[in-house]
Amino acid sequence: MLDAKEPKPPYILEYHPYSEYSLLIQWPQIVSENILEELSAFKKTLQSLYPVAILTAAYASILLVFPERIASFPALKAQIKKDYKLFSEEKIKGLLDLKDQGKKVKNTIKTIQAQKILYKIPVCYEAAFAPDLDFVCDNLKLSPEALVSRHSNTTYTVYGIGFLPGFMYLGGLDAGLEISRKLSPRMKVPSGSVGLAAKQTGIYPCESPGGWQLIGQTPIPLFNPLQDPPFFAEVGDKIQFIPISKDTYKLLQIQVAAGIYNIEKTIYTQS
Amino acid sequence: MIKVLKAGLYSSIQDLGRSPLQPIGVPMGGAMDRESAQNANALLENAPEAAMLEITMTGPVLAFTENAWVAFSGAVFPIYLDQNKIANNTPIWVKAGQELRFGTLEKGVRLYMAIKGGFLSDVLLGSRSMQAHLSPVIKLEKGMELPHVTGEKDQAIILEKKSNTPLDAKKILAFQGPEFNCLNAKQQKDLNQQTFTVSNLNNRMAYQLLPAISPFEKDQLTGPVLPGTVQITPAGNLMVLMREAQTTGGYPRILQLTVESINALAQLKTGDTFRIKVLPLN
Numbered sequence: 001m002l003d004a005k006e007p008k009p010p011y012i013l014e015y016h017p018y019s020e021y022s023l024l025i026q027w028p029q030i031v032s033e034n035i036l037e038e039l040s041a042f043k044k045t046l047q048s049l050y051p052v053a054i055l056t057a058a059y060a061s062i063l064l065v066f067p068e069r070i071a072s073f074p075a076l077k078a079q080i081k082k083d084y085k086l087f088s089e090e091k092i093k094g095l096l097d098l099k100d101q102g103k104k105v106k107n108t109i110k111t112i113q114a115q116k117i118l119y120k121i122p123v124c125y126e127a128a129f130a131p132d133l134d135f136v137c138d139n140l141k142l143s144p145e146a147l148v149s150r151h152s153n154t155t156y157t158v159y160g161i162g163f164l165p166g167f168m169y170l171g172g173l174d175a176g177l178e179i180s181r182k183l184s185p186r187m188k189v190p191s192g193s194v195g196l197a198a199k200q201t202g203i204y205p206c207e208s209p210g211g212w213q214l215i216g217q218t219p220i221p222l223f224n225p226l227q228d229p230p231f232f233a234e235v236g237d238k239i240q241f242i243p244i245s246k247d248t249y250k251l252l253q254i255q256v257a258a259g260i261y262n263i264e265k266t267i268y269t270q271s
Numbered sequence: 272m273i274k275v276l277k278a279g280l281y282s283s284i285q286d287l288g289r290s291p292l293q294p295i296g297v298p299m300g301g302a303m304d305r306e307s308a309q310n311a312n313a314l315l316e317n318a319p320e321a322a323m324l325e326i327t328m329t330g331p332v333l334a335f336t337e338n339a340w341v342a343f344s345g346a347v348f349p350i351y352l353d354q355n356k357i358a359n360n361t362p363i364w365v366k367a368g369q370e371l372r373f374g375t376l377e378k379g380v381r382l383y384m385a386i387k388g389g390f391l392s393d394v395l396l397g398s399r400s401m402q403a404h405l406s407p408v409i410k411l412e413k414g415m416e417l418p419h420v421t422g423e424k425d426q427a428i429i430l431e432k433k434s435n436t437p438l439d440a441k442k443i444l445a446f447q448g449p450e451f452n453c454l455n456a457k458q459q460k461d462l463n464q465q466t467f468t469v470s471n472l473n474n475r476m477a478y479q480l481l482p483a484i485s486p487f488e489k490d491q492l493t494g495p496v497l498p499g500t501v502q503i504t505p506a507g508n509l510m511v512l513m514r515e516a517q518t519t520g521g522y523p524r525i526l527q528l529t530v531e532s533i534n535a536l537a538q539l540k541t542g543d544t545f546r547i548k549v550l551p552l553n
């Protein structure tokens with residue numbers, strides 16, 4: 001199912017009553033940059049239409065949770081179907097406008113329509129921070145330099161946030177870096193560890209047990225319960241890893257402790 | 272404040288949790304049996320979000336250094352205020368210097384102790400609930416001091432009010448989940464006819480049930496889940512997600528417990544048995 005031929009928009013959405021308080025909206029269940037992009041935009045639309053609802057998105061689903069019991073699912077489904085139709089038409093109209101009006105307007109509208117942020121996360125891949133690097137390199141028949149370059153030359157997409165507070169499911173891993181999980185998980189993976197598991201790469205936002213192969217560590221706390229907001233990224237945003245030395249790692253640690261470090265971010269524009 | 276003289280098995284400060292933060296992966300958390308928790312607060316005319324104590328399996332020993340109104344709701348323990356036995360579902364006036372202790376659990380699993388005005392432990396991300404990966408401590412420890420609003424004798428209270436959560440539910444009600452229709456006819460029948468047992472893998476995050484139904488393989492894309500979601504593993508094990516469950520899951524979601532049944536399950540313990548009734552949700 002995950003390798004099904006990718007459908008084209010407009011998508012046929014499925015609406016599933018999930019609990020007394022919630023409705024699940026599903027796009028075709030595949031990993032697709034196009035679906036994620038539309039889903040992120042529609043999520044913003046829904047949030048403005050239903051400000052009291054809590055919307056959780058992952059891959060090709062949005063769950064809308066209301067504070068009150070849903071009085072009628074058929075009525076809510078019909079309403080959201082209508083919302084989606086209007087959203088789709090406006091989007092199509094937007095695209096037509098773009099064609100007619102030339103490049104300058106195109107850029108403006110593009111920015112408003114789907115402003116995604118690219119976050120740059122510094123990662124030290126040196127041995128002291130990468131307990132599984134040797135194993136992974138042996139297994140994938142790569143030099144450490146090649147591994148680091150392949151891992152850090154990719155722009156990853158945030159497909160979901162879950163598993164732990166602030167844990168991002170990142171898509172876009174180089175196929176040459178796919179490796180299975182450790183046979184027995186570690187009881188304690190340090191906060192900030194960067195790992196590989198099958199088609200995924202990710203960062204542990206807090207200390208936790210875990211079975212991923214650890215190839216680096218970031219000195220930046222990704223999730224800080226004492227900060228408002230405690231977490232920076234949204235589903236649909238982009239992540240890039242910036243290789244740093246051990247010395248830079250220590251320097252950034254000091255900046256973090258002093259409260260003067262801010263994660264580097266830019267507006268993401270597709271090349 | 273209240274001094275913790277003995278911690279008991281697992282007691283923690285809980286309120287209604289952190290539901291607005293689910294989109295960034297923070298579990299909802301909060302009281303496991305919401306109905307009993309809300310009943311305890313209601314007896315003291317507290318705000319619904321006032322923080323209380325959730326007591327699990329064995330009780331702590333608590334010493335009061337200030338006057339307080341307290342109220343208990345949920346599981347049944349013999350509760351002693353100094354030498355006097357006190358009851359659930361009615362407000363109790365506690366004077367500074369008195370001690371509270373608990374006998375052996377008689378019925379249910381989780382008991383809620385509300386305090387007039389609520390506990391005043393630290394607020395983290397909009398809630399006082401103790402929670403794994405977030406709070407510096409996740410349960411009561413010996414020697415801890417729990418700050419609370421000091422009680423006044425003439426404060427508003429309600430004399431009697433009961434929780435609607437059953438303490439020995441034999442039937443758990445659930446709606447069909449998004450992947451229910453991926454089960455074959457035999458598996459669907461098993462769900463409705465099998466008697467399930469709470470396994471020893473049960474905590475605030477999830478309850479695993481026994482026995483497994485037949486193995487189930489499905490390529491499943493990670494999606495949102497909620498407390499009460501029943502996932503099926505490839506081996507056919509049923510995992511019921513509870514209040515502190517993660518916010519996304521990669522196993523098929525075959526059922527969603529009703530609000531009342533999440534509360535009812537939170538009062539069942541290892542070895543308790545029940546049947547599942549599957550309802551349509553339209």
